[in-house]
Amino acid sequence: xxxxxxxxxxxxxxxxxxxxxDSGPKPFVLKEKEGQQSKDFLVEAPLVAREMxxxxxxxxxxxxxxxxxxxxxYDENLHSEKLKDLAGELExxxxxxxxxxxxxxxxxxxxxxxxxxSASLTENQRIIRNLYDLPDNKDLIARTFEIPCQPPIxxxxxxxxxxxxxxxxxxxxxQPLMNIKGPCDAWENDLVGNIVNLALPSNQAKKLSNFSExxxxxxxxxxxxxxxxxxxxxxxxxxGYALRTIGKPQLEQSVRGSQAAFCEGLRINTGxxxxxxxxxxxxxxxxKVGDRVxxxxxxxxxxxxxxxxxVTEIKRRLNGISTDYIVNMGMLEQFIEDYPKxxxxxxxxTERPDRxxxxxxxxxxxxxxxxxxxxxxxxxxxxxxxxxxxxxxLKVPIGTFMRLIRTMGGILSVILPSLYLAVNxxxxxxxxxxxxxxxxxxxxxxxxxxxxxxxxxxxxxxxxREAALRVPGLLGTSIGIVGALILxxxxxxxxxxxxxxxxxxxxxxxxxxxxxxxxxxxxxxVMRFIFLLLAASLGLVGLSFGVLIILVGLCSMKSFxxxxxxxxxxxxxxxxxxxxxxxxxxxxxxxxxxxxxxxxKQPLISREWTKEQPSGKEREK
Amino acid sequence: xxxxxxxxxxxxxxxxxxxLTISRIFLSTPVAILDDAAGLAWLETFxxxxxxxxxxWALLTVFQRFPGDLFSVSQIxxxxxxxxxxxxxxxxxxxxxxxxxxxxxAENTLITALPxxxxxxxxxxxxxxxxxxxYAGVEAMTRATSILLPFGIFLLLLVMxxxxxxxxxxxxxxxxxxxxxxxxxGSTAKAGVDFGIFVFVILAPAFHSLKTIRTAxxxxxxxxxxxxxxxxxxxxxxxxxxVGREKVLPFFEMARLVYLNRYVQRxxxxxxxxxxxxxxxxxxxxxxxxxxxxxxxxxLPSMRPLIFIVTIILAELAMLxxxxxxxxxxxxxxxxxxxxxxxxxxxILLVAATIKLRRKEGGGWDFDSPQ
Numbered sequence: 001x002x003x004x005x006x007x008x009x010x011x012x013x014x015x016x017x018x019x020x021x022d023s024g025p026k027p028f029v030l031k032e033k034e035g036q037q038s039k040d041f042l043v044e045a046p047l048v049a050r051e052m053x054x055x056x057x058x059x060x061x062x063x064x065x066x067x068x069x070x071x072x073x074y075d076e077n078l079h080s081e082k083l084k085d086l087a088g089e090l091e092x093x094x095x096x097x098x099x100x101x102x103x104x105x106x107x108x109x110x111x112x113x114x115x116x117x118s119a120s121l122t123e124n125q126r127i128i129r130n131l132y133d134l135p136d137n138k139d140l141i142a143r144t145f146e147i148p149c150q151p152p153i154x155x156x157x158x159x160x161x162x163x164x165x166x167x168x169x170x171x172x173x174x175q176p177l178m179n180i181k182g183p184c185d186a187w188e189n190d191l192v193g194n195i196v197n198l199a200l201p202s203n204q205a206k207k208l209s210n211f212s213e214x215x216x217x218x219x220x221x222x223x224x225x226x227x228x229x230x231x232x233x234x235x236x237x238x239x240g241y242a243l244r245t246i247g248k249p250q251l252e253q254s255v256r257g258s259q260a261a262f263c264e265g266l267r268i269n270t271g272x273x274x275x276x277x278x279x280x281x282x283x284x285x286x287x288k289v290g291d292r293v294x295x296x297x298x299x300x301x302x303x304x305x306x307x308x309x310x311v312t313e314i315k316r317r318l319n320g321i322s323t324d325y326i327v328n329m330g331m332l333e334q335f336i337e338d339y340p341k342x343x344x345x346x347x348x349x350t351e352r353p354d355r356x357x358x359x360x361x362x363x364x365x366x367x368x369x370x371x372x373x374x375x376x377x378x379x380x381x382x383x384x385x386x387x388x389x390x391x392x393x394l395k396v397p398i399g400t401f402m403r404l405i406r407t408m409g410g411i412l413s414v415i416l417p418s419l420y421l422a423v424n425x426x427x428x429x430x431x432x433x434x435x436x437x438x439x440x441x442x443x444x445x446x447x448x449x450x451x452x453x454x455x456x457x458x459x460x461x462x463x464x465r466e467a468a469l470r471v472p473g474l475l476g477t478s479i480g481i482v483g484a485l486i487l488x489x490x491x492x493x494x495x496x497x498x499x500x501x502x503x504x505x506x507x508x509x510x511x512x513x514x515x516x517x518x519x520x521x522x523x524x525x526v527m528r529f530i531f532l533l534l535a536a537s538l539g540l541v542g543l544s545f546g547v548l549i550i551l552v553g554l555c556s557m558k559s560f561x562x563x564x565x566x567x568x569x570x571x572x573x574x575x576x577x578x579x580x581x582x583x584x585x586x587x588x589x590x591x592x593x594x595x596x597x598x599x600x601k602q603p604l605i606s607r608e609w610t611k612e613q614p615s616g617k618e619r620e621k
Numbered sequence: 622x623x624x625x626x627x628x629x630x631x632x633x634x635x636x637x638x639x640x641l642t643i644s645r646i647f648l649s650t651p652v653a654i655l656d657d658a659a660g661l662a663w664l665e666t667f668x669x670x671x672x673x674x675x676x677x678w679a680l681l682t683v684f685q686r687f688p689g690d691l692f693s694v695s696q697i698x699x700x701x702x703x704x705x706x707x708x709x710x711x712x713x714x715x716x717x718x719x720x721x722x723x724x725x726x727a728e729n730t731l732i733t734a735l736p737x738x739x740x741x742x743x744x745x746x747x748x749x750x751x752x753x754x755x756y757a758g759v760e761a762m763t764r765a766t767s768i769l770l771p772f773g774i775f776l777l778l779l780v781m782x783x784x785x786x787x788x789x790x791x792x793x794x795x796x797x798x799x800x801x802x803x804x805x806x807g808s809t810a811k812a813g814v815d816f817g818i819f820v821f822v823i824l825a826p827a828f829h830s831l832k833t834i835r836t837a838x839x840x841x842x843x844x845x846x847x848x849x850x851x852x853x854x855x856x857x858x859x860x861x862x863x864v865g866r867e868k869v870l871p872f873f874e875m876a877r878l879v880y881l882n883r884y885v886q887r888x889x890x891x892x893x894x895x896x897x898x899x900x901x902x903x904x905x906x907x908x909x910x911x912x913x914x915x916x917x918x919x920x921l922p923s924m925r926p927l928i929f930i931v932t933i934i935l936a937e938l939a940m941l942x943x944x945x946x947x948x949x950x951x952x953x954x955x956x957x958x959x960x961x962x963x964x965x966x967x968x969i970l971l972v973a974a975t976i977k978l979r980r981k982e983g984g985g986w987d988f989d990s991p992q
Contacts, residue, residue, distance in 0.1 A: 426735060427890035432883060538746060540890065541734055544897035545750045551768060552754050556761035569764030571632040 057122065058096060065089055081150070088151040092229040095119045115211045121154050121228035127211060128158055140218070147177050147227075149184040153191070154228040158214075163221035165240025172201050173223060173236060192232045204237035243268060244373075249351050251518065256393035258354040266370035269353070270298050273366065273375075276357035277302070287315065289332065289369075292324040296370040297332065300356075305363045307595045310379070310560060314365055329372040339557055343523035346559040348377040348384055355389045363596030379562035379594065382554060383578050385517035386410060391581055399581040407579065409514030414527050416508050417454050418535035418543050424450050426539030442498040451536045453497050457505040458532075460487065462525065465509075566593040629827045633763035634837025635844070637824075637906060640766050641718075641817025642670075642845040643773075644903035646852050647896040648725050649949045650814060650956075651871045654853065657807035659862040660798040663854035668808030670846035673815035673963050677838065680822060680967040683974040685831055691823045692917050698973035707966055708914050711823060714816055714959050715911035716935060719904055721952045723747055724939040726900035728948065733873055734893045741940070748936040751904035752928050759827065759909055766902050776895050777848060780872075781855045783879045792861040793854075813959025818842050820910055869949075872896070908932065 065086075072082055096119045118124050125142065132140040139161050147153040155177065159169060176199045184191065196205045208214050209232050214224045221239035246268070249261040262269045270284050283303045288294035297318060301311060317336040326332050333347055334340045347367075350356050356366045356375040367376040386406045391399040423430050424439065431439070446453060464483030468476040484506075491497045508528070515521040527550065534542035557564035567574040573592040576582025585606045590596045605611065629637070645651075651662070658665035687694045691711065695704035727743045735743060754762050791797075798804075818841075821834045828834050856871050859878065868874045873896075876889035909924075912931060916924040942948045 423890070427893070429887045430890035432886070434883075538738070538743075539734060540893045541730055541743075541746070541897050544894045545746060545901070547894075548750060548765065548898055548901055549753055551765040552757045552761045555764040555768070556757045563764075565764065565768070569632075569768050570630055570760075571767065 054100065054123070057126070058093075058100065058120075061096075061120070061122065062093060065093065085151045088229075092119060095229060095231075096123075117209050117211065117214070117226065117231055117233045119229050119231050121156055121226055124226045124233070125156055128156075131211070131215060143174075145174065145178065147180050147184075147195075149180045149182060151184070153184065156226040157223060158218055158226070159223040159238060160218055160221060163219075163241045164223060164238045168202075168238045168240060169223055173225065173238070176200060177225075192227060192230050192234060195227070196234055200234070200236065202236040202238070206235045207232045208235055209233075246272065252350060252352050252355065252389055252516070254352075254388075254390050254393065257389050258352065260353055261351045262353060262368070262373045262375060264371050264373055266296050266298055266368060269368045269373075269375070270300065272353045273300055273357060273360075273368075276353050277360060281305075282360070285311075285315070287318045289318055289321050289335075290324060290326045291322055295326050298368040300360065300366045300368065300375075302360050302363070305361065305590070305596050305598055306365060307363065307597065310365060313560065314367070314378075326369070327371075329367070329369045329374050329376055332367070332369055333376060338559065342553070342557065343526050344382070344554065344557070344564070345385065345517060345519040345523070346378070346380065346557070346564070348380045348517070349374045349519065350377060350389075351375075352389055354392075358392065361601075362590050363594040379558075379560035381559065381562065381566050381593070382520075382564055383568075385520040386515065387577075388516040396581055396583050400579075403579060403581060406514045406516065409511040410520075410524060413508050413512035413515070413521075413524050415531060415543065415547075416511065417458065417504060417528060418531035418546075419540075420504055421450055421454060421532060422535040422539040422543050425536065439498075439500055442500045445495040446498050447495070448497075450501075451532065453501045454505070454532060455529075457491075457497055457501050458508075458528070460491075461505055461509050562593045567591070628829055629760065629763055629824070629833075630829060631833055631837045631840070632767045633760070634821065634828060634833060635841035636763045636766035636770050637820055638818055638838060638841035639770060639845045640899065640902045641820060641906050642815050642842065643848065644722060644899050645814055646777075646849055647870070647872045647899060648722075648729070648952075649869055649871075650811075650952070651849075651853055651856060652866060652868055653953055654807065654811060655857065655862060655865045657811070658799060658804040660793045660795065660857060661801075661804045662857055663850045665804050665808045665811065666853045667846055667850040668805070669810075669812040670815050670842060670849070672809060673812045673818055674838070674842050674846075676963055676967045677818045677821070677842075678835075679971055680819075681831065681835065681838075683970050684822060684825060684834075686974065686978065688825075690825045690917070691819075692914070694822075695970065698970055698977060705918065707970075708918055710966065711819065711962060712911050712914040712918075714955075714962055715907045715914070716931075717955050717958070718816070719907040719911065719935050720939045721948065721955055722900060722903050722907065723751075723936065724942065724948045725945070725952065726896070726904075727939070728945040729870055729873070730893075730897070733870065734890070744936055744940060747901060747904060748932050748939075750901050751908055752932040754901065754905035755909045755912065755928050756925060759824070759913075762902070762905050762909065766906075769898055769902070773895055773899060774844070774848065776892065777852065780876050780879060780892070781851065783881060784855060784859055784875060787878055788855070788858040789861065790858065792857050792859075797862050810960065811956060812963045813956035815842070816959040816962050817906075819962060820906070823910055823914060869945075908935070 069086060072086065115127055118127075121144075125144070128134070128140075128142055134140060134142065141157075141159055141161050143157040143159075145155055145157065147155055157169070157173065177195070180195075180199055192207055196207065206213075206217075208217075214233055214235055217235040218224055221241055223236045223238040225234040225236060227233075243265040244263045246260050246263055248259050252261075260272065262272065266286075274282060274284075279302075281302050281304050283299075283301055285299045287297050287299065289297050299311070299314060299318070314336070321332075321335045323335070326335070329349065333349075337346045339346060348359065351374050353375070356377055359377040360366055364377050364379065367378070386403060388402070388406070391403065394402065428436055443450070443453075448456070460483070464479060464487075467483070468479045471479060488502050488506075492499050492502060512521050512524060512528075515524060527546075531543060531546045534546040536542075538545065554565050555563075555569050563570055566572050567578060573589065575589055575591060576587050577591075585602070588602050588604060588606070589599055590601055592599075651666075654665050655662040683698070684694060687697055689697075692704050692708045695707045699707070723744065727740065727747055730743050730747075731738065731740060754765070818838055821828065821838055825834065828837070852872065856865055856875060859865075859875060860868065860871075865871070873889055873892070876892045877887070879888050880886045908928070908931070912924040912927055915921075915927065915931075921927070942951060
């Protein structure tokens with residue numbers, strides 16, 4: 001029947017009144033796990049079955065060899081080369097037979113990657129196939145080929161697509177190996193060693209006998225070379241994955257400082273650090289964190305400066321992490337810091353290698369995680385978060401002034417709205433009469449109390465900030481203009497907020513942007529809302545309570561054993577790099593609270609030329 | 622490094638004694654002193670601090686030969702029962718101080734800053750925040766105090782400086798005074814105000830060394846004494862004896878007079894921050910020391926479970942007096958009770974130590990020998 005208005009109406013009513021099961025395909029439902037399922041038959045199968053599998057494969061190979069021998073024996077054109085090949089094959093079989101017992105033992109291991117490299121290429125191929133779920137997994141390439149020497153040697157090249165440099169594999173591994181001519185008899189004693197030494201021009205080559213190391217290498221972008229009849233494989237350096245090049249810092253920009261920033265590659269970042277600190281004293285230790293997907297994490301420090309207990313402690317913490325996967329430094333930080341629930345940051349996060357290098361020379365430790373373009377520096381105190389890399393490049397008065405501005409900005413961004421609210425609600429007498437009248441006049445048409453006004457504006461500001469961060473870069477500026485100018489103006493015109501509130505929130509917002517550290521700025525924002533509620537309920541008394549609790553909380557915190565408010569509380573030798581930045585030649589000592597091995601950075605008089613006669617005045621002397 | 626984990630240094634010691642002795646500057650105690658000594662109130666303030674300080678230093682000589690805290694040293698010198706009595710006495714004075722300070726600061730907050738707020742809310746707020754501070758531990762408490770200390774001193778001096786136009790030197794004239802006798806008697810009787818200095822012998826093991834205690838007590842008490850005497854002097858200079866005796870909150874009244882220009886006037890509201898911080902830290906310090914003695918006496922593993930229970934009990938006790946005048950009256954009597962801790966107990970311990978050492982060594986004892 002043709003569809004018309006009445007049929008449509010009928011269908012609509014019918015659909016609404018009568019339930020009809022969906023005639024489409026059944027939706028996907030993830031079934032609940034039914035006990036422990038085996039991932040790999042070989043791993044979970046009983047020992048006998050596994051032994052049988054290995055023996056069976058060995059027998060199959062033996063059978064194939066026997067058939068081939070019989071065929072050759074009947075062949076009239078049998079010549080010495082074929083016999084030599086046969087002898088070679090028999091030798092491999094013998095070796096494999098000899099190793100069957102330990103190989104079977106190795107199968108007792110729970111994990112496939114703990115197996116030893118087998119003399120049988122087929123066996124190695126099978127382990128690789130099982131480990132990487134081939135052929136379903138398309139990332140792993142297992143390329144078989146033959147080294148054309150006498151007798152020819154079957155070989156297997158295993159690498160991860162996308163992680164390697166193809167040109168390197170083609171020209172530096174496959175080409176030299178495929179060009180080996182003539183007899184390999186002379187290499188028989190150490191075939192793998194000779195191939196590495198004489199045929200492969202790779203800059204890094206490691207002979208390995210267990211799969212765990214080989215698999216780690218393959219995952220990192222290296223290539224594994226297996227040779228038939230050899231119980232050792234070769235791991236060749238072929239890393240060549242695409243990485244962002246060293247770019248400019250995005251968050252910690254500097255007018256006069258260095259323009260290099262960390263990128264995602266761990267080794268590039270450690271190398272970058274080494275370019276800033278070209279000394280044998282710089283130690284890079286690499287620890288893998290994460291159980292299911294281990295990620296490499298570099299610990300960098302200056303051996304002769306850092307407190308060794310600190311190094312031991314960070315290694316203890318990193319080794320003590322049990323989790324599947326750590327995606328970035330933010331996650332790792334929560335796993336190792338002392339107070340993960342406190343909003344204040346306890347490690348300095350920097351994208352600048354020059355800044356990290358300076359901290360290393362003071363006796364701190366840098367942590368770099370693979371895939372994260374930031375280094376975490378610790379132990380640290382609160383005041384470091386108010387420092388900027390620019391301070392190192394500016395002259396003393398300017399640097400000090402900038403620091404004081406930032407400190408003032410930090411304080412203002414925490415307490416300015418709550419101070420206004422407290423005075424406005426409870427202590428009007430503290431305001432000059434003209435200002436009180438101006439505020440009263442401006443608020444005359446606003447129907448909300450000041451607290452609502454502030455919360456409204458502050459939340460709007462936070463919304464604008466968050467929106468500008470989340471939208472694509474080009475729209476960010478537009479959102480800022482729409483939010484700050486149009487919305488602010490319209491809100492005042494609509495009598496939702498008073499102009500003085502717009503000014504107040506604008507100053508608070510600007511003040512919060514003077515805090516150089518993003519995470520500290522976030523913590524300050526959270527504090528601001530708490531302070532607002534305290535001020536709204538108890539005025540300046542509430543504000544004082546808030547200040548005291550925060551202060552006591554900060555005083556009780558430690559960043560990797562170092563008090564968070566040092567050198568202020570506890571009082572330690574401050575040096576000239578806390579609030580006031582002294583001249584570089586006056587900063588003779590390392591921070592006292594770090595307990596560095598060598599406390600002195602430079603002698604008391606580091607400008608020794610000031611004690612000498614100026615050039616050209618020697619005669620007058 | 623100049624600090625050790627779990628230990629209090631000189632800065633922390635200065636902060637602790639300072640906060641325990643300075644807070645009464647914001648309460649009615651200066652008025653009581655003015656009532657005693659009139660134009661020489663500043664001298665009486667100074668002298669009662671000095672007498673407390675002398676006895677404390679005398680007691681330190683005992684601690685030089687018998688290392689430990691007040692309880693353990695008393696145990697050696699006067700036996701377990703005596704040690705219990707002495708410790709219970711000191712616990713009581715710190716708790717009484719807590720009660721008096723809590724009630725007076727709460728009342729003053731209601732009068733000056735939050736007239737419409739419920740009394741219970743203010744008491745609960747002060748007691749709650751002090752409990753949180755104690756919960757953070759003595760290190761955090763004293764460090765926070767040491768950070769706030771310079772700001773507090775600066776603000777106090779600022780008010781005194783801004784009041785220079787109101788100074789009237791004739792208010793200090795001898796004929797306005799009550800004579801030297803009442804001053805000396807008053808300074809002896811009011812020494813209880815400075816009972817806080819004995820915190821060093823109660824928490825002695827928490828400090829680095831006896832030298833730390835000596836330096837901290839000298840600086841902390843010295844600074845506090847100077848500021849209190851100066852404040853008393855300025856108060857007398859401004860209000861004179863007769864008007865000054867009528868005020869309830871001397872410092873608040875001083876701050877109310879500040880007039881720099883039409884933009885800087887009526888700044889007393891901003892000083893609320895200063896005295897709320899001072900009062901709360903004094904409460905926290907008193908509560909901590911009282912709880913420390915309690916924990917020590919009953920050999921408890923931690924004081925933390927006691928903090929909120931004791932806070933509730935003490936806050937309830939602070940609410941018992943019917944009005945602020947009764948509290949001020951009780952506070953005056955409490956100061957006399959505190960005098961036992963200033964004069965009697967140190968003398969007993971000193972005599973006991975001398976007798977014990979003479980019996981042991983058969984002769985005099987050398988105070989300067991190392992521990």
